[in-house]
Amino acid sequence: MRLLGLGIFAAVIAILPLLFPENYYVTVVGVTMFFNVILAVGLNLFMGYAGQISLGHAAFFGLGAYSSAILTTKFGFNPWLAMGAGVALVWIVSYLVAKPILRLKGHYLAMATLGFGIIIHIFLVQYDTLTGGPDGLSSIPELSIFGWPINSDLRWYAVSATVMLLSILFSLNIVASRHGRALQAVHGSEVAAETMGIDTSRVKVHIFVISAVMAAVTGSLFVHEQAFISPDSCSFFFSIELVTMVVLGGMASTFGAVFGAAILTYLPEFLVVFQDFKVLIFGGILMFIMIFLPEGLFVGLCRLFTHFKQEQKECLTS
Amino acid sequence: MLTIKNLHTRYGPIPVLKNVSLHVKQGEIVALIGTNGAGKTTLLTTISGLLKPVKGSIQFDGVTITKKSPSEIVALGLSQVPEGRQIFTPLTVEENLELGAYQRTSRNDGKAVSKDLEAVYSLFPRLKERRKQVAGTLSGGEQQMLAIGRAFMAKPKMLLLDEPSLGLAPKLVDSIMKTIVSLNQEQGLTILIVEQNARKALAISHRAYVLETGKIVLQGSSEELIEDSEIKRAYLGKDYATITER
Numbered sequence: 075m076r077l078l079g080l081g082i083f084a085a086v087i088a089i090l091p092l093l094f095p096e097n098y099y100v101t102v103v104g105v106t107m108f109f110n111v112i113l114a115v116g117l118n119l120f121m122g123y124a125g126q127i128s129l130g131h132a133a134f135f136g137l138g139a140y141s142s143a144i145l146t147t148k149f150g151f152n153p154w155l156a157m158g159a160g161v162a163l164v165w166i167v168s169y170l171v172a173k174p175i176l177r178l179k180g181h182y183l184a185m186a187t188l189g190f191g192i193i194i195h196i197f198l199v200q201y202d203t204l205t206g207g208p209d210g211l212s213s214i215p216e217l218s219i220f221g222w223p224i225n226s227d228l229r230w231y232a233v234s235a236t237v238m239l240l241s242i243l244f245s246l247n248i249v250a251s252r253h254g255r256a257l258q259a260v261h262g263s264e265v266a267a268e269t270m271g272i273d274t275s276r277v278k279v280h281i282f283v284i285s286a287v288m289a290a291v292t293g294s295l296f297v298h299e300q301a302f303i304s305p306d307s308c309s310f311f312f313s314i315e316l317v318t319m320v321v322l323g324g325m326a327s328t329f330g331a332v333f334g335a336a337i338l339t340y341l342p343e344f345l346v347v348f349q350d351f352k353v354l355i356f357g358g359i360l361m362f363i364m365i366f367l368p369e370g371l372f373v374g375l376c377r378l379f380t381h382f383k384q385e386q387k388e389c390l391t392s
Numbered sequence: 393m394l395t396i397k398n399l400h401t402r403y404g405p406i407p408v409l410k411n412v413s414l415h416v417k418q419g420e421i422v423a424l425i426g427t428n429g430a431g432k433t434t435l436l437t438t439i440s441g442l443l444k445p446v447k448g449s450i451q452f453d454g455v456t457i458t459k460k461s462p463s464e465i466v467a468l469g470l471s472q473v474p475e476g477r478q479i480f481t482p483l484t485v486e487e488n489l490e491l492g493a494y495q496r497t498s499r500n501d502g503k504a505v506s507k508d509l510e511a512v513y514s515l516f517p518r519l520k521e522r523r524k525q526v527a528g529t530l531s532g533g534e535q536q537m538l539a540i541g542r543a544f545m546a547k548p549k550m551l552l553l554d555e556p557s558l559g560l561a562p563k564l565v566d567s568i569m570k571t572i573v574s575l576n577q578e579q580g581l582t583i584l585i586v587e588q589n590a591r592k593a594l595a596i597s598h599r600a601y602v603l604e605t606g607k608i609v610l611q612g613s614s615e616e617l618i619e620d621s622e623i624k625r626a627y628l629g630k631d632y633a634t635i636t637e638r
């Protein structure tokens with residue numbers, strides 16, 4: 075059932091560029107959407123399944139992106155090596171941050187992650203000898219796979235789609251495993267989870283680090299695709315955008331996160347008003363969903379179309 | 393099997409347990425009774441490691457567990473059925489039970505785990521019928537069965553039960569109590585049961601302790617305690633009156 079969904083999704087993604095190889099919405103916006111999907115799927119593991127909150131997720135995306143940008147342009151690193159270094163950095167930073175931060179709950183956790191995101195953002199703006207300051211960094215070299223340069227929209231489409239499908243598969247597997255159930259147990263009741271012998275703080279730290287590393291990889295790919303990065307790409311607002319994607323699709327549903335990321339990538343492309351009132355509209359969407367569809371759009375629709383209790387559960391595990 | 397000596401626990405500055413000592417021998421059912429707010433739940437959560445005592449020691453199966461984490465304590469064979477059941481409502485019955493065996497599945501204990509799953513199902517046929525059902529849709533009694541079954545899945549040597557009869561209809565209370573006795577007699581589990589329903593707890597236990605505002609004020613064999621005039625007055629009062637009227 076879950077893999078069937080993924081199979082259909084993969085088929086659609088494979089066919090679209092064959093039908094519309096030159097279409098801007100397919101091969102250009104599509105890549106942005108795939109990046110957003112990876113970010114949302116990763117954040118959903120932490121938010122939706124483990125029931126935590128992060129308002130600073132863009133910081134990990136930014137650290138991954140800037141690691142690649144700085145190491146390749148200023149230190150002549152091989153792009154893959156730079157990506158590895160970025161992942162290692164985010165691994166360590168997220169682990170160190172997670173230990174103290176994840177003791178907090180609710181509003182306090184929200185504030186702490188928010189603060190972390192802002193600190194990283196300020197660092198990227200202020201430390202301009204390394205980061206290029208508010209102007210950012212450009213002329214970032216292209217990525218190539220065994221001498222096959224990823225230098226066209228179509229090639230980026232293929233690469234980002236592959237990474238995205240792998241991340242969805244990864245998420246589905248985690249959720250169906252005992253680790254996934256442990257996450258949901260932590261979400262349900264930390265006391266009860268502890269009495270099962272689940273080390274709740276370890277479980278939370280693990281999933282936080284996993285979702286941070288997913289963001290770092292995405293940041294690194296993004297920077298090579300755009301050949302440019304500035305602090306605007308990893309600001310507080312981007313963190314909120316990611317949270318909105320997860321909430322819109324429906325927390326604790328991998329395909330919900332995919333759905334939310336897809337909608338919030340394409341909506342601004344089609345609605346011009348979106349550009350001017352982005353912040354306002356995102357805020358409005360968040361409020362609307364929280365009040366009227368607390369389970370999210372995807373899970374809500376899924377429930378509408380499935381009448382059996384058993385299948386309804388699939389809405390939450392897929 | 394469990395020995396607690398001079399235990400003191402507090403929430404911040406407020407002392408809750410004051411110099412509590414008790415023991416449970418292997419194979420026993422021991423009841424801990426006391427009114428609301430006496431500190432019964434606090435005692436159980438201190439034993440299972442969720443709360444750290446200020447003073448005193450707890451020994452389980454020859455190991456000092458005073459400073460151990462909850463997951464280490466579960467690994468040693470001491471499992472708690474928390475107050476208010478605390479089952480995981482969005483998960484299915486079977487997933488809840490599998491979570492009970494969380495530590496064992498990491499040790500590749502697969503075969504033994506599925507055997508214990510069958511044991512839980514034969515203990516609670518109702519759960520078997522509802523194995524694929526989301527746990528949030530179970531009735532109160534079924535949720536209590538699930539909570540007990542889930543703790544059993546950790547393959548404990550000893551169970552801590554916190555008010556298993558809370559909020560259940562009298563008929564269900566009897567069936568839960570019967571299950572507890574069979575866990576003790578057939579599965580060989582040592583049990584420490586906390587109850588406000590003193591009459592039921594004394595009826596199934598070998599020995600009992602009475603906790604009042606954080607102190608053990610009485611202890612003895614359950615047979616003796618059920619005849620104790622002080623107990624009758626304080627804990628069996630209402631039921632006692634109805635019996636004498638007959």
Ligand SMILES: Nc1ncnc2c1ncn2[C@@H]1O[C@H](COP(=O)(O)OP(=O)(O)O)[C@@H](O)[C@H]1O
Binds near residue numbers: 406427432434435
């Ligand atoms: N988390 C807590 N923080 C502060 N005080 C608490 C907390 N939990 C319980 N207490 C207090 O500790 C005392 C004992 O509570 P508890 O152990 O739950 O009693 P019982 O289970 O016997 O009804 C009560 O006075 C209660 O108000």
Ligand SMILES: [Mg+2]
Binds near residue numbers: 432433434555
């Ligand atoms: Mg209590």
